[in-house]
Amino acid sequence: MAESLERSAKLNSLKEPALKKLCDVLDRTPGKGWRRLGEIVAEERRFKIGPDDMEMCSLKVLQPDGSPSRMLLRLMGERGCTCGHLMDYIHMLGNTEALHCLNAPVFQIIIQPQSVSLLCGHNLRLSCHAVGQSPVQYQWFKSKEEVPNGSSPELAISGIHVKDGGFYICRVNCGDTFQFSQWAQVDVLDVSTSCGGFLPNPGQNIQSLAGRLKVAVQPRPQQLLVGATLQLEGGVVGRPIPRYQWHRDGAPVPDATRRKLTIPNATQDHQGRYRCEIISGGERTWTNEVEVVIAPRTLVQISGAMECSEDDVYAIGGGSTDFLLNSIPEQLYATDKVALLIGNLSYQNHPQLKAPMVDVYDLTNVLRQLDFKVVSLLDLTESEMRNAVHQFLLLLHKGVYGLLYYAGHGYENYGNSFMVPVDAPNPYRSANCLCVQSILMLMQEKETGLNVFLLDMCRKRNVHDDSTHNVVLRVTANIVFGYATCQDAEAFELSSSSFTNGVFVKFLKKRLLDDEKITVLLDRVAEDMGQFDATRGKQALEIRSSLSERRALTDPVLPGAADLLHSQQWAKAHELPESMYLDFECGAQIKLGFAAEFSNVLVMYTYIVRKPPDLLLCQAHVTDFPQELDVDPKEMNKITPEDTGIYLLSSSLPQHCLYTRLCSLQKLKEELVFNVCLRGATAAMDADDSVCWTESVDIGKPLIARLDLHQATRPNSCLLTCPVPHSPNRNPVARHHHPHPHPDHPSGQDHSRLAPQHRRPDVYEQMGACGSSIPIEASDDIDELQTAFINSLQLRHP
Numbered sequence: 001m002a003e004s005l006e007r008s009a010k011l012n013s014l015k016e017p018a019l020k021k022l023c024d025v026l027d028r029t030p031g032k033g034w035r036r037l038g039e040i041v042a043e044e045r046r047f048k049i050g051p052d053d054m055e056m057c058s059l060k061v062l063q064p065d066g067s068p069s070r071m072l073l074r075l076m077g078e079r080g081c082t083c084g085h086l087m088d089y090i091h092m093l094g095n096t097e098a099l100h101c102l103n104a105p106v107f108q109i110i111i112q113p114q115s116v117s118l119l120c121g122h123n124l125r126l127s128c129h130a131v132g133q134s135p136v137q138y139q140w141f142k143s144k145e146e147v148p149n150g151s152s153p154e155l156a157i158s159g160i161h162v163k164d165g166g167f168y169i170c171r172v173n174c175g176d177t178f179q180f181s182q183w184a185q186v187d188v189l190d191v192s193t194s195c196g197g198f199l200p201n202p203g204q205n206i207q208s209l210a211g212r213l214k215v216a217v218q219p220r221p222q223q224l225l226v227g228a229t230l231q232l233e234g235g236v237v238g239r240p241i242p243r244y245q246w247h248r249d250g251a252p253v254p255d256a257t258r259r260k261l262t263i264p265n266a267t268q269d270h271q272g273r274y275r276c277e278i279i280s281g282g283e284r285t286w287t288n289e290v291e292v293v294i295a296p297r298t299l300v301q302i303s304g305a306m307e308c309s310e311d312d313v314y315a316i317g318g319g320s321t322d323f324l325l326n327s328i329p330e331q332l333y334a335t336d337k338v339a340l341l342i343g344n345l346s347y348q349n350h351p352q353l354k355a356p357m358v359d360v361y362d363l364t365n366v367l368r369q370l371d372f373k374v375v376s377l378l379d380l381t382e383s384e385m386r387n388a389v390h391q392f393l394l395l396l397h398k399g400v401y402g403l404l405y406y407a408g409h410g411y412e413n414y415g416n417s418f419m420v421p422v423d424a425p426n427p428y429r430s431a432n433c434l435c436v437q438s439i440l441m442l443m444q445e446k447e448t449g450l451n452v453f454l455l456d457m458c459r460k461r462n463v464h465d466d467s468t469h470n471v472v473l474r475v476t477a478n479i480v481f482g483y484a485t486c487q488d489a490e491a492f493e494l495s496s497s498s499f500t501n502g503v504f505v506k507f508l509k510k511r512l513l514d515d516e517k518i519t520v521l522l523d524r525v526a527e528d529m530g531q532f533d534a535t536r537g538k539q540a541l542e543i544r545s546s547l548s549e550r551r552a553l554t555d556p557v558l559p560g561a562a563d564l565l566h567s568q569q570w571a572k573a574h575e576l577p578e579s580m581y582l583d584f585e586c587g588a589q590i591k592l593g594f595a596a597e598f599s600n601v602l603v604m605y606t607y608i609v610r611k612p613p614d615l616l617l618c619q620a621h622v623t624d625f626p627q628e629l630d631v632d633p634k635e636m637n638k639i640t641p642e643d644t645g646i647y648l649l650s651s652s653l654p655q656h657c658l659y660t661r662l663c664s665l666q667k668l669k670e671e672l673v674f675n676v677c678l679r680g681a682t683a684a685m686d687a688d689d690s691v692c693w694t695e696s697v698d699i700g701k702p703l704i705a706r707l708d709l710h711q712a713t714r715p716n717s718c719l720l721t722c723p724v725p726h727s728p729n730r731n732p733v734a735r736h737h738h739p740h741p742h743p744d745h746p747s748g749q750d751h752s753r754l755a756p757q758h759r760r761p762d763v764y765e766q767m768g769a770c771g772s773s774i775p776i777e778a779s780d781d782i783d784e785l786q787t788a789f790i791n792s793l794q795l796r797h798p
Contacts, residue, residue, distance in 0.1 A: 007084025011077030014102075019073070022101035026069035030640065032095040034069035040089050041072075047079040059619055061639050061656040062608040100177060107132025107174035113155075113184035115241040119216055120190050122237075124157040124164065128181045132174035139171045162188045187259065189217050189235040213238070213283040217259075219274060221290045227333055227558035230263040230294070234276040234287040242280035248272040264371070265557050268294050332551055333558045334449050335399030337372040340392040342419070344408030346379045349426040355493035355502035356407035359456060360598065361648045362505060363405055366512045370553050372403065375573050376598045377666070377704065382421040384666050385434050387709040391573070393439075396446040401555070403452040404439065407502060410457030412487060413465050417455055427464040437473065444476050450551045452518060456484040456504045458491050477548035482508075482522045486542045492535050503535050515554040519545045572706045573599050577699035584678050584693045587612035590620045592676065592697065593657075597649055600665040600704045603641075605657040606676065617681035617690060622660055624675040628667045628710075636660040665702060666709040673698045 014022075026034040034057065042049040053075055060066030076086070083102065090099050111129035118124060130136045130153075140150030143166055147155065157164055165188035170181040217235040224230060236242050246256035249272040253261070263270055275289040341363055343356030357378060364376045373395065377388055396402050409420035410433075418433035425432060436453060443451050484491040484504035493502040501509070507528040511521050526541035579593045589610040595603040604622060611618045621637040635643075637658045641650035644661045653659065662672075676697055681690040700706075 007082060007087065009083045011073055011081050011083060011086060014073075014083065018101055019070070022098055023067045023069040023073070025095065025098045025101060026072075027067055029095060029098070030642075032093055032098075034072050037069075037089060037093055038072050040092050041076060041081075046085075047076050047081050049075065049079075056617075058639060059617070062606075062619065062658065063611070063656060066656050103177075107134075107136055107172065107177070107179070109172055109179060109181055111153075112182045113168060113170060114239055115183075115185040115187075116239050117187040117189065117235065117241045118160065118237050120162055120188055121159055124155070124160045124186060126155040126168055126170075126184055126186075127153060128155075128170040128172065129153050130172045130174070130179075134175050137173040139173075141169050141171065142166050160186075160188055162190050164188060185241055187235070187241055189237065189259075191217060213242075213278070213280055213285045215278070215285060215287050218288050219261075219276065219290045222292045224266055224292070224294050226267055226294055226296055227265055227556055228294075229556065230261070230266040230270055230292060232261040232274055232276075232290070232292075233259065234278065235259045236278050236280060236285070238280055240281060242278045245277045245279075246274060247277060248274050266294050268296065270294055332449075332549060333399075333556045334401040335397065335558060336395070337370065337401045337403075337553075337557055338392065338395040339367050339372045339374045339403040339405065340388060341367075341374060341376040341405045342380060342385065342388065342408070343376075343378050343406075344380060344420065344422050347409065347420075347422050347424070349424065350409055350420070353408060353493065355500065355505070356456075358501050358648065359407045359505040360405070362501060362509050363512075364598075366509050367403070367553075369513060371557050372401075372553075374599075375704070377600050378598050379422050379664065380666065380709075381423040382432060382434070383712070384709045385419065385421050387707075387711065388666075389434065389439055391707050391709070393442055393446065396443060396448050398447040399449040400446070401450040401452070401551075401553070402443055402446075402448050403454070403553075404436075405454040405456070406436075407456040407505075410455065410459070411462040411465070412459040413462055413467060416467075417457075417459065417483075418462070418465075419455075419457065427462075429462070429465045430467045440479065441473055444473065449478060450518070451479045452482070452553075453480070454482045454484075454504075454508070456491055456502055459483060459485055459487050459489060461488060477546050478551055479546045480518050480522070481542075481544040482525075483542040483544070485539045489539065492539050503529060503532065503539055504541065507532070512553060515552060517547070517550045517552050519543060519547055521553070573704045575702065575706060576602075577702050580697070581609065582676055582695050582697070584695065586615065586678070586680055586691075586693060588615065588618055588620075588678055588680065588693075590676060590678065592622075593654070594699075594702070595649065595653060596703055597646065597661070600663070602662045602665055602702050603646055603649070603653065604660045604662065605653060606637075607654075607657040612680075614682050615680040616683055617679065619680075620676060620678045621658060622674055622676055625662065626668060626670065626672065626674075628669060629662055629664060630667075631660075631662060665705040666707075668701060668705040669708075669710055671698050671700050672702060672705070 023034075026037060035054070038049055038054050038057065041047055042054075049072075053072075057068040057071040057075075060068045060071050073086070087099065087102055090102070107130050109128065109130045111127050113126040113128050116124070116126075126140075128138060128140075130138075138151055138153050140147040140155045142164075147168070153170075155168065155170070165186050168184045168186060172179050172181065213236055215234060216237050217233055219232040219234050222230060222232070232246070234244070242259075244257055244259050246253045246261045248270075253274075261274070261276070271292055271294045273289050273291055276287045278285050278287070341360045343360035345353040345356045347353070360376050360378065364374045367374050375388070375392065377384075380388060392402070392404070406419045408422075409424075411418055411420070413430070415437075416430075417436040418430055419436065420428055420433050436455065440451060440453070484502070491502065491504065493500075500506075504525075507525050510528070511525050514521055514524070516524070522541065522543045526543065529539065529541050530536065574596065576596055577594050579591060582590045582592060584590070587610070588608060591607055591609050593605050595605070597603055606620050606622060608618055608620055623633070623636070625631045635645060637660055638644040639658060641647070641653055641659045644659050646653070646659060646661050665672075674697055676695045678693045678695075679690050680693070685691075
């Protein structure tokens, strides 16, 4: 009887927690969400859900907290739908998670694990208890990994180590239902680096420390040279985990709210007296105050001779020169780090590629962690590639680390490597491509500290290119080539229905953050690739180097005198329009935001901030973009990022918006001007009537458009500077298109990446969607969203 009464209950009787959870599931589940549910209900015609109702639901995505699912359930409830009907429909929908939201909970977690800070060597105990209608099972996780023997409600680790610190969570199963506990952070303090402080006994209960907040790890005084990394650490033990705020000379240090304070590339402005304020459980305490001294690097000569006054010596080292002699970092440094990443995939006359977009995106995020200033570009023509290289060269000066990554079609003739633009004819010759060695020759003139070329392309011989002249390079050190494949061999990408990396970047991105000499790092990538069964015997990394020093991509940056000028040049390629609010005469307000997927790909999103109460229909969209951007109206103003081609940063964009992706910004010749249209209807209007209001928006030249890569090739670019016959002005006939198959495809068939930069379609790897731990460049209101934990617990099959 109770089951019958529950099924006959009206939808409006659903409790708010269950309703909210159900709506959240239906809103975020494509294919099995609210839209498909509405289609199922409409097919039965019992509750008269029609196209107008579905449109009304879809408009809810334009509201900051709007929910299409909640609107649909409200309409169904108003028309007599019961909980039983809804359960039947969700059964037909096949959404098990949504069905669980309607069922009464079979268990409840009554004790949640609590975050804790404790000392190395002490014992850790986390608790999670649940009560249910049937036996309850537990499984603990540390981040995404199961904890061995962690299948009891109490997780106990004796003699904890620093490596045991991190985030823990418990999965509780009861029958076919499961829940996750809340996260618990475990912070492990290593007192071996502490200077003084309070050291509780290993057997002492942390709970007994309540009311007596004591500092267990004290910061130490620092004496550094400009460009070194400043590191200070303090810490207390107890529950809950304390909150920290570092202070310098009595003032709070901005964004210094972690237990460890790290300032890379410290300058003399970072000198001062530091201490940390610590708050826990309503109590407050302070670490010791320590002195941080940062000396100018000019005081030390490489020969070891001193050039400083006696006052300088006493001010820096307390009267002793031992500080200066012992503080010279053994590590080399760069005056700046800049990278140009080009991924060509949408070829006009050759097989289309897929992996370069993911490869460039992933490498951009990793290189930014290494303090590289990155320009990332997709699908460039020949003139655009030459102009992009010209802008890259402007960023180089003495001591800079320059990195060029290219993914796309390519070939190699007589030791010269050629990158193929997207507009190259079929067949192409050197006149239509960019010679990597000519770029290196121009980089050598800049006296760069390190030149790295990562070429993810084929190196097969091009029989249509009879050029035999080599570029004459100067004998210089610190040049590294990482070829994704060997000479006269092919490079591969992994054929998959989802977006995945090419073979080279699949392994490269896992090693780039290693603090190793760049050639050692690439050697390890080569070893990793050699263990990959899918391409073993087909693709092997080749490394060429004239490296005479232990240069690494992790080397610190010591800015030079010309740094400001070059930084401004780089910043021009990364300026995003500011978010803006548009007010319409009807009283509606729309917010327009922007994000950068690549340096030449802009993402726009719109949503309605304020809707007049008399407007039943209120919908906004962007339109009328410049023709050179070639924007397909069918791929604009979509309710999910994926619908408009935004796959790589979709999880980082705000929800409940309309999204539009603008590619090829390098083709933009004038300011980007477009219209924002608002369509509204009142209750007094007929069903098919509406009113439109339009606002014109000018956002200038965003991102790479400011550099005008569409213009004629720069006069000092590699096109005219390099004295080799690949220059079109030396071989005008070579530009003529010859309708022959590509040299690597005698049959003229499309074999995916069995063309230059080959990726064989029979090489398959099932991978999840590409993710990133680095926030994208975006305007003010884009928050970095964490990936749902349950979605991360999936197997990957090689």
